[in-house]
Amino acid sequence: MQSRYFDVYRAWENNPEEFWRDAADAIDWFKQPEKIFDQSQGVYGRWFVGGETNTCYNCLDRHVAAGRGEQRAFIYDSVMNGAKKSFTYAEVLTEVKAIAAVLRDLGIGKGDRVVIYMPMVPEAVFSMLACARLGAVHSVVFGGFAAQELAARLNDSEAKLIISASCGLEPGRVVAYKPLLEKAIELAMAKPDHCLILQRPELNAAINPERGEFDFTELVDKARGREIECVPVKATDPLYILYTSGTTGQPKGVVRDNGGHMVALQWSMPNIFGMAPGEVFWTASDIGWVVGHSYIVYAPLLNGNTSIIFEGKPVGTPDAGTFWRVAAEYDVKVLFTAPTAFRAIRRDDPEGEFVENYDLLGLRALFLAGERADSETLRWAEEKLKVPVIDHWWQTETGWPIAANTVGLGLMPFKHGSPTRPMPGYAVDVLDDAGKPVPPHTLGNIAIRLPLPPGCLVSFWNADARFRESCLDEFPGYYKTADAGVIDDDGYVFVMARTDDIINCAGHRLSTGSMEEVCAKHPDVAECAVIGVKDRVKGQIPCGFLVLKNHVSRETSEIAAEVAGMVRDEIGPVAAFKTVMVVPKLPKTRSGKILRGTMQKIADDMPWTMPATIEDPATLDVVRETLWKNGFAHEDKTVAAPVK
Template sequence: MQSRYFEVYDEWQRDPQAFWKAAAEAIHWFKPPDRVFDEDQGVYGRWFIGGETNTCFNCLDRHVAAGHGSRQAFIYDSAMSGEKRTFTYDQVLSEVSAIAGTLIDLGIQKGDRVIVYMPMVPEAVFSMLACARIGAVHSVVFGGFAAQELAARLNDSEAKLVITASCGLEPGRVVAYKPLLDQAIELADVKPRHCLVLQREQLWVDLRAERGDLDFAEAIERARGRTVECVPVAATDPLYILYTSGTTGQPKGVIRDNGGHMVALHWSMENIFGVKPGEVFWTASDIGWVVGHSYIVYAPLLAGITSVIYEGKPVGTPDAGTFWRVAGEHDVKVLFTAPTAFRAIRRDDPEGELVQNYDLLSLRALFLAGERADPETLKWAEQQLKVPVIDHWWQTETGWPIAANPLGLDLMPFKHGSPTRPMPGYRLEVLDDMGHPVTPGMLGNLVIKLPLPPGCLPSFWNADQRFRETCLSEFPGYYKTADAGLIDEDGYVFVMARTDDIINCAGHRLSTGGMEEVCARHPDVAECAVIGVNDSIKGQIPCGFIVLKNNVSRDEKGISREVAELVRNEIGPVAAFKTVIVVPKLPKTRSGKILRGTMQKIADDQPWKMPATIEDAAVLETITIVLKHNGYAKEARGSSS
């Protein structure tokens, strides 16, 4: 059976405005839009001009009004504490209304900014929805984020309130949030009026009345039972600000609007992910990232689906079978996570023995996104789960998939290493550095022809000019994804690397992703990364880092030689691939992205800054020592400041 994708994509191409107008009919509007799209509004145009709506109403109230209040909205499963709770749509609406009433009592009004600095607990999600209910703009900052980075976000957003928790839970440790928040407030020029603090039993903290600290549970209890109506907002009003990871200096706040965001996410839930109302969908991520915003919170609720809120890791809580436990126990139909999670699971359980311990008959598909999904990891997941494993590609800036294989429209044939084809709304092209189209199969800059579809960012927070310069100026008429890749003769997209990760070796443009693909084929390799390091003759040469599977006891030097030979045989001598270093771990952000840029700066003796989103700073210290031992990072000029 041919995928309905081609019919739907052609429908969008013929009349984009009619396509999105029809999609918008699934959303409740207090006032319908006057125009579907106005190219003269905003930086590149705005969607659903004149429309008034409310995201919280669409997520909760309309389902309750339709008689679905008893349907499960959330399943909370904490592998850290062992706690499990379920919430119906009725119960979530009650909790959200109480929090919204508290926000109003604290003087929060439509348009005010609220920072949510919390772990993966239901109260964090309810707080996001409460902000949406009263028209306030939330900005979720990953719990445990460094104080100076949190201070920068306080300043940029001018937040009036912070909602936080006493602590977060990591394997083997409790992370105290309040000292980090207190330090951030000391550093910030803009001070919040109040801090609502959720006390967790693992750590109780002292509250400072002089700073406006309030106990979350006590404050919410005082507002419980109140009726707080949803505040109508313009479709173009901001729902949230999300600061992208790895920013330095002035933070880069991605804005998400209300109208276009809901239309795109609702459409994607059924058509891309193939999940229907009442079914269980699990996005194993964190609300600190865009994936959590879109597919833990908003998209599932908009579509009347049950979403899993998971507090834990893919391994170590307690083992590499925890994902299978959660999926089987809660009847998960579709799982969505990052490739790095599956690489960690594969490293700890290379034969997939733990998969056999759980009933996964209800699982229909696995979606992977967040960084490039290497073919070997995809194949391993397919072998273990016996379901389609679907790579898809998108960004914080877009808010929903750019390219995917849409399960809800009947799948197309798979090509490992490709997120398949552009979704409706995205006209994707590949340009060279001069802005000229390249021939099919050639590596270049992946760009999206303007206008961006509903759901994508309209701009950066208070920084239209920066948005133009960063995303729109280099290729006029296009949005620059900053990803390098190709589109083959069949129209399949291959995202090979960030443009910063393309190596120029003796005049040849080489993809780190292509070399990593080959490295990952070695049977002893669990994870890998390739960076380009300076070379006086060739300009740059590749340097590979590999993490071995847990059961490997062979000579590491021999494995390194075999990996280098694989790359030379596959890509050719032009790659000049000789150095392969075995390391215990790769440095990553908390969202699973490998810090290739930082590794490259260390190798090239360039000044570097400890990334704010790093998962384990000690791993970078190990990388520095290993690089020095191998003749790089001679001056050790890195700085963790």
Template structure:
């Protein structure tokens, strides 16, 4: 198939408003759009002004009204307890209306904020859609988040209600949510009116009815038995759908606001054009709600486009082994899989030869998409080799809500370049500037920016913090959105995203990309994954420090491997990299969404004050990192400021 990408991109560039108007017409509107883009509204302009719609209607009711209610909409598979369930659009409608009825009975209406603090269970997805149905604004917080972080989010959004569960399931342990929630409510300044609590079989929580606790399942069952009907509340396209707090925030939470109209239009476009899936086909984003990929591509994107979406409770390894992803793909005939590169690094570490792939029928899988963490070429090559399908890196952020740069399966794949997510999607004009705001030559490292206005689906601001949004994202490069990523464009217009701008290190006056060094480290046959951070050096300002995780079957001497990796970097990048410090670690500290906590590691190494990230997957890993750094002469005096 010859790609039509360049034709479509030119079509957008030539008439951007007409392009987005046509996309909007594929969805349902209670009231027509008056103005496709109004530059005088909001911080940088607003999309689809005057139009009225409802996201839940477009995700569920629209498909039911078109006679597709019996199609499977959601597949739930828990590798933690063996629970498996399927819901058609008809069945989802019943579940969502019942939850919406419970919320409405307790006074929740248009504009009210609802915090959802739940594990990966269908009731979490239904609760998100129930909020959208009422015009309420949801804010999903990872289940198991620390109490003070949960309290900060409850306060920042002014939550009227919290929907939670008794527990979450992690490999080898049950995480009690209710004590964390009770603690959060005790220290929060904002006191929600009530809490809906889903009781799970693995652990029942003690409900405090005098404090407004409501048994989720009991309340919902009453509405289902009664057959309660809750119509969708028309909202304007510019009304908020959700607030999502970005990972790694410190101090005041940073809540990204997503609107209803632009969000629907952008996500609906991506499912067919970028990911190449048709209505009725199974799409699986192996992610988590509470992270933007979960919002966009477990819940809203697939359901808007009429796909079947997979909700998975488990891990890429250890539940029970590194073949669990292949079981899901085979069992449910997944056509497109989307996950983080870190998941594939973990799978590769446990099953270096990809032997477990051979035990499953993956003939239906057409493509693998990776995002969330830089996809190093070695991981891409390994995935292509074992899966025998296109492996597509694409790049975006919590703030954008959908991919800025990718290789569009639905428009016909463009030639691949290892290390590049390929070309910008319609709506995004990407440039690379120096620190003074001037364009840099091709193949030159600089600041990646997006020319304003941002397209539909991107954040409109931060919750109650327009000025903070302007200062943090729009002021440094006037007329552009600052991505805070560093990279370069090549002569063919391919973008290479090398690192966060704070991961660019200045070594004796040379600007060096930690991402480029990580690429080289990953080339070593014994290395499963790695991270490189810049640490303070009295002579050179900063020098790179490498952390290596080895594959499970490696028995060679670690010191020898460390030396070989140092030599590899010096040979590939040159002595200018000053790459001499490298250490083998058991694991890398990551957020639950898979991002390596490089900034935290750097602060610890430099002996600076640091704070345990709210999004960290396993805090114990940092203790191990600290001990190893101390053995190398680093981490002198570093202390967790929140400890």
């Protein structure tokens, strides 16, 4: 069957406002928008101007009012402590109203900021929805995030309240949150009025009411049963701030509005992901990331799906079959996670033996995003799961996919290495450094023509000028994605690397992503990273890092030489790919992104800070030691990040 994608994309191209007007009919409005798009407002224009709505109402109230209150909204599954619980839409609505009542009693109202600093527990998600119900602006910060980083976010958002927990659970350890929280408040110039602490059974935290600290559960229990109506907000009012690490050390607060955010996410669920109301959708991520905001919380609820809140890891909790157990137990129809999760599973279970232990006949598709999905990992997942494996591409800034293969509109032919074609709303071009479009198959800067579609960021929090400078000024008329790649003759987008990862080797622009693609083909390689390091003669040369599959017993020098030869054969001697190192693990963020930029700074003896989002700081120590043994990274230039 031919995909309907082309007709739908053409309909958007021919009349963008009419397209999004129709899409907006899928959500409930208290007041219909006066203008679908107003170019005179905001930094590049605003969507659904004059409309009034409420995100919590669309996620919960309307489904309960329509008689679907007894359908499951969330399934909580913690492999860390064995807890399992389901919540219907009606039950979630009751809990959200109670939390909203507590927040209101503590002085939280429309436009106030609330920081949520919690692990992957249902109360964290309910607190997000409670903020939305009141028109308050939430900002989720990973539970266990460094105190210095939390302080920077408190300063920037000027949050009036923090909702936290006594601890988080990591494999083999309990992470106490209260000391980190206290240190952050001590460091912060802007101090919250109150803190709510969810006590977890694994660790009790001291709570001091005289300092504005209260037991979350006690207050919510007392408020349960109170009626708290949804506060109407403008479509253009902010729903949340999500901070990403900025290159200056100052966090960037990505601002998402209410109206455009709902319309885009609602459209994406049936059309991109092929989800029907009532089906189970599982995003194996964390609400600290945009993926968790969009596809654990808001999109599934808007579409009337059941979403899974999962506390655990893809491997080691207890084994590489955890994902398959969850998918089988809850009849997951679509699974969405990061490529790094599948690389870890493939490393621990290269033959896919755990897959055979579970009934996955209900699974229709696997979506991957967050980092380039190498062809070898894609093929492995296709072979083991026997479902379409869809690499799709988007960013914290966009909030939903820029490019994807559309399950709901009918799949297009697959091309490994490509997230397929742009979604309606996104006109994607590849530009040279002067901002001119380049021919097909030419490597350049990937940019999106303005205006950005509904659901994308409207600006940075209180920093319009910084948003223009960072994202809009370099290529006038475009949003700069900071990704590099090519578009082929069929309009397929190939995202090769961040623009910072394009290296200039003896005058040749080379993509580290294309070299990683070759490295990953070696049968002993589980995952890899390639960075550019300074070279006196060539300017930069590539340097490869390999993580081998478990139980590989061959000499690492032999494997490294083979990989170097493969790159030389496939890309050519111009790549000058000779330096290959084997490490036990790659340094990554908690979402699975490899910290290539930090690795490059270490190799080049540049000052660097320990990234706030790093999963395991020891991995960078190993990288530095390995570089030192190979003649790089002569000095330790670690610097402390400032609190701003």
